[in-house]
Amino acid sequence: MGDSTAPATRAARALDLTELHASLTDPVLDAMNFLNEVVSRFPEALSFAPGRPSEGTFATDDPARYLRTYTDHLKYELGWSEDRVRAQLFQYGRTNGIIHDLIARTLANDESIHVSPESVVVTTGCQEAMLLTLRALFARPEDTLLVSSPCYVGITGAARLLDIALCPVQEGATGPDPKAILAGVRQTRAAGGRPRALYVVPDFANPSGASMTVAAREQLLEIAAQEDLLILEDDPYGFFVREGSSRPTLKALDRERRVLHLGSFAKTAMPGARVGYVVADQEVIGPAGERTLLADQLSKIKSMTTVNTSAISQAVIGGLLIESDCRLRAANADAIAFYRTNLNTLLDELERHFPAARRRELGVDWNRPDGGFFLVVTVPFLADTKALEHSARNFGVLWTPMSDFYLDGGGSTQLRLSCSALTPEQIRDGVSRLAAFITGQASRAGR
Template identity: 75%
Template sequence: MTYATTAPALALDDLHASLTDPVLDAMNFLNEVVARFPDALSFAPGRPAEGAFEVEDLARHLRSYTGHLERSLGWSRDRVRTHLFQYGRTNGIIHELIARTLANDEGIHVPPESVVVTTGCQEAMLLTLRALFARPEDTLLVSSPCYVGITGAARLLDIATHPVPEGAGGPDPEAFRTAARRLRAAGRRPRALYVVPDFANPSGTSMDLAARELLLRVAAEEDLLVLEDDPYGFFVRAGSARPTLKALDRERRVLHLGSFAKTALPGARVGYVVADQEVVGRDGRRSLLADELSKIKSMTTVNTSAVGQAVIGGMLVECGCRLREANAGAIAHYAGNLATLLGELERNFPEERRRRLGLSWNEPTGGYFLVVDVPFAADHAALEESARTFGVLWTPMSDFYTDGGGEHRLRLSCSALTADQIVEGVRRLARFVESRAAGPAGSR
């Protein structure tokens, strides 16, 4: 087939307006920079370490899952084959294992039917937003800075978002209350709020127990639903794990968004949403919100990959549905990496040097990320120079602010590096910071 060379181009203005929104460019730009500078040490990606992954494990996980179906559930070989090779239940096939794991690991006790297994957590966000936001005035409150996955999904669906600045202790419940009331007074309908209560991406902040309980009270008093995203809660560096919002939820206000990308296997692309809220129709018919999400999923991805679910299911069977215990090695690794990163920042930027440069950073108690405040514009041009001239990558924080901000802040992720790479990476970062702080004429 030949194509006419004079075929008219599509006008970008005729495509959906989200395609010109910078939030949709953020991830692609970062991936492109990483690809162009493969030798640079990268503090940019928030992906898990690969040290424990072995190709041979995939077959073992599949065997563990099929063995569970045959021996524990008494399934025939034919039934197992259909289960894995055909289209399956729209809401997922490992929902019972996920529900058992949530009970063991988080104290979240919900019926398996309230769990919708999704193609990554990103689909869980899309399904949830599409179902909950029905009116033009419906608005999503987001902690700012905010993970671009949720703000990008809202943009694709033409859902208005309203940023609520977070504090040193993470999302501020009273700030959410104030924002909800102001929106309501302006004729908007604050519908839900989105938070990452543990070691948030991008800021690394966490909410203490009192703040979590207050947030739930605010949600009840202001009639808000809570979208809780919890990919990093296992990875505690200091102190002990705190209960999830869903574990504290007594009014079914919390929709718990989860993923196995960080705790099991990112390549499986398996996430989930716990949607145990009751829905009442005009005719009085009652259902779970999970069932309503299933209708939307049937028109998007139809099913989450049965093979991907089976691999995750096998991993859950192997650990007795106690994924936190199975992650003991990863928890220690990330805690060690974060401690190394904080130590190297201190070593390369002692107090006198920090004061001279106007440099500071936070000290998260776990997770993958921390934020450095710098005395220059930490924009895409600076990132390009950092990669090309100094061989080190990071993420501009301005990408995570929907209303402007973060121009002098950068995010460092330590999850995918070794301790030696962190040491060398911070050394390179220190040279870059000194150069930028000195201005265009500074030493390179």
């Protein structure tokens, strides 16, 4: 028999979205979820959307081998006991990370960035490095982050989560123009803001593929010193040169510790490990005159967020670095050649389907990056989510709307293509499908 004394069921109270954090209604935070949803709905479509690395160079037994290499390093090279090695792997560990020394050595070898291991904070992916850095540096409501426009949504999304004011700086063919950055600094001050830092991807930026010249990098550092501006340098793609030679990072050129260097092993090693880092070698002076590194201050924040980065993930990356003699650029030689071939194939196929006369007739064009994973195609129609769904359903090809990367309403007739996760054969097939889509849309737009 039923219990007549049971309380009556009441409808659950729904939460009001307007009473949650304002960032949850920001289109930037929806962009990634929408793209993932479209990819899952059209699994047979060839996708130029994700900026992830190719899986072709990964072997399933690599993580176990790297882990063994790291533990052997601790036992036989550093002389650690079995108990100490066990604690290193199975316990929480040092907040700032356990492979900071290997990362510092690798940065010296690959990038001529010479910093103490204590200035390196090992993070759960580069996204955490961004969050820690933004939270530490932006203390006042008027503190403003300058960003390139277009800009990677990870940094703009993180800034919005933290209620940090943003000032977009228009990007040119060779990345952000130092003069435009200076104008952005002065515009921010005139509006009552405090220009605190600039976020920049100097090599083969996501989403545009643009790269700064060495002269522009030097000029940017001069402006940073002149205007008391910090630089957040994100450099995930610098190894992957298509033409010419690699350029020095901003951190390698930095003489006044103006640059915080954000890094990741997602593109150069193993994205599934979720290991990144930030080089924060700036000195911090306390109220009693005590001196610490900014890395130590970031550690305080990390201890209240992720506590520490997975020791197992760090050990796997550590073993990879040891096997490569802490020379990750040389270890990526095959990957560099693969991505170079892919980007050349993408450019060649676009040229084949849209020769100069046809480009002029349709109003189609694209940039030609010197490396990296991305390029941008300009089209004569609205390249929005509706067009993306039409492209996926009827032509079997995916791409990313560029409007997601702009803070100031740009990119409405542009789409980003990423060639990193495809084979050359898939790129050729994908561009053929894309060309059919673009031609059809252009015809509908009256071109």
